[in-house]
Amino acid sequence: MSLRNNRAVLLAAAASVLLVAGLALALLWAPQDADQGFSQRIFYVHVPIALTAYACFAWGAWKALRLLWTREPRYDLESYTAVHMGVIFGILTLVTGSIWAKISWGVWWTWSERQLTLFLVLFLFYCAYFMLRFSVESGPRRANLSAVYALFGVVLIPVSFLAIRLAERFIHPVVFTRDGPQMSGSMFLVFCICLAAMLALFASLYTNELAGKRLDARLRELREALE
């Protein structure tokens, strides 16, 4: 078994163990929130998924920067795969956030919240990445255009993240402040395990998806050489 396969298996095993542990702790062990009650437990999936989506887009932008810097074509596929994963985690962020909003605020969505709207803008921006990518013939031009687009999108990440802190009127809860996390030690521990689980899940999916896309590209080259 190659080193790459070993890494993929290790990442998948780590993600599975952390996910089972995180979800079990979140549902069975974490203390009940005095304010929101049981519904606060969505926090342990929603926030780690949202942070992982930001991490995916940032990783995609980093790979895009490496492509523009070094001109190595492999970074194009790596950036594309990271954005692909970011969109999946983005969908999950929006769905789990909507469910939490329905319990807490009584609505599935509210346009008055900057945090929600900016996350939606970020998500739609990266959805449009695919339209751009597939409207251009594959080659260096497509790689460069995609890389520049992925880099522009990364600017929206700190804006989206800080929007809630800059808002004057908000109903979206602020948990992480300058004074540290506003929760008990056990809640923070469960949150960290869930965050590690989501990051491990991203790493595992990214490794497998990238291997699949590379194999796909090599097969296409082989077919062109044989036909």
Add this chain to the structure above:
Amino acid sequence: MTTSEKYVTGAYLVVLAVVLLYVVLYAFKLSRLERQIAELTELAQRRRKAA
């Protein structure tokens, strides 16, 4: 089961469903790649026989 418990369970199940859907789609992709490899192997063998 209270309403909030139903919603929380729903949120966790959505995450699980998306991960499972991804695994299923990936399995389809793997079977497509295997089929393509088989086709290319056959093509290469035909070429070798013809040469």
